[in-house]
Amino acid sequence: MQLDPVLQAIDIPQDGDGPVFEEPWQAQAFAMTVKLNEAGQFSWSEWADVFGAEISADTASGQGVGNTAYYLCWLSALEKIVAQKNLLTAEQLSTRKAEWREASEHTPHGQPIDIHKSRK
Amino acid sequence: MASNHKHDDPLPDTVLRVKSLESLLIEKGLVEAEALDALIDRYENKVGPKNGAKVVARAWVDAAFRERLLADTTSAVAEFGYTGAQGEELVAVENTDKIHNVVVCTLCSCYPWPVLGLPPVWYKSAPYRARVVREPRKVLEEFGTFLPDDMEVRVWDSTAETRYLVIPKRPEGTDGMDEEALARLVNRDSMIGTREADRPAMAEGA
Incomplete structure (x- = not known):
């Protein structure tokens, strides 16, 4: 599959068929980033600065360069850029993560997970 | 259930x-x-329902493979090169004349992505996750799947460790078809259990 022209400029793992995702969360992180860019929340050059810094730090610390390491950098960059652009704060993210964790640990079998129940 | x-x-x-x-x-x-x-x-086109469809079609034509698939799904599917993250077990559940299987993840959206790709929107939705356990027949009817009253419905709740793949029934009128043609009849929803495999005429029209 052909990438959109704007996406050809960003270097994502891909083969002849298009982007390669090893796990769903990688595709989800990728999709959120593309949609925020399309909505004008940040430009690809702004993204490249933040993402590039993550990759450099990762490489300097001797982390792997595989697909998973790549998308872990991607995810860290996405968390940083949404904070930089005042879309979400780091605190909101960590609170929400704790809620998801709490809900996933305590949701009884057969009940759909609902983090809103625990937020009064 | x-x-x-x-x-x-x-x-x-x-x-x-x-x-x-x-x-x-x-x-x-x-x-x-x-x-x-x-x-x-x-x-997302590297792993997708077509992987699962190949597995199902093989099980329909190759009795020995079908047995391996039901006995140890993770290993049988690995014969195709489809493997997931470590610690994830895949379990195939087979539809028969008496049993219809349907898969849900009541907690979130655990899904056998090495064979089915990413889950559809409805699979992740709270109504599906809650209702398919409570009233599976009604939910299946909303997908256009009407089961006889004497058919047993089994609902399987996926987890991070155990994911289920439904082997739909081979449709009538497919006796002469080869594996590749059969795989085209295996739609994604039939491997979740909300629909049946396509009949040959349906696939040609699609």
Whole structure:
């Protein structure tokens, strides 16, 4: 599959068929980033600065360069850029993560997970 | 109804981070859930339902493979080169004249992605997750799947460790068809259990 022209400029793992995702969360992180860019929340050059810094730090610390390491950098960059652009704060993210964790640990079998129940 | 697996293990940290971003961005109206899913559908083409369809078609034509698949699904599927993350067990459940299987993840959206790709929007929705356990026949009817009254319906609850793949019944009128043609009859929803495999005429029209 052909990438959109704007996406050809960003270097994502891909083969002849298009982007390669090893796990769903990688595709989800990728999709959120593309949609925020399309909505004008940040430009690809702004993204490249933040993402590039993550990759450099990762490489300097001797982390792997595989697909998973790549998308872990991607995810860290996405968390940083949404904070930089005042879309979400780091605190909101960590609170929400704790809620998801709490809900996933305590949701009884057969009940759909609902983090809103625990937020009064 | 069989729901044999507990859902006690927390989700991996990375998945929690992604879910947190996604749910907050959606709540704030910064991204739309449907738009994310549409984009993922478009780009996610390395693993997809066609992997599962090949597995099902092989099971339909090759009795020895079918036995291996039912006995040890993870290993049988690995014969095709489809493997997931470590610690994930895949379990194939076979539809018969007496039993219809349907899969859900009541907690979130655990899904056999090495064979089916990413889950559809409805699979992740709270109504499906809650209702398919309570009233599976009614939910299946909404998918256009009407089961005889004497058919037993088994609902399987996926977890981070155990994912289910439904082997739909081979449709009537497919006796002379080869594996490749059969695989085209195996739609994604039939491997989740909400629909049946396509009849040959339906696939030609599609």
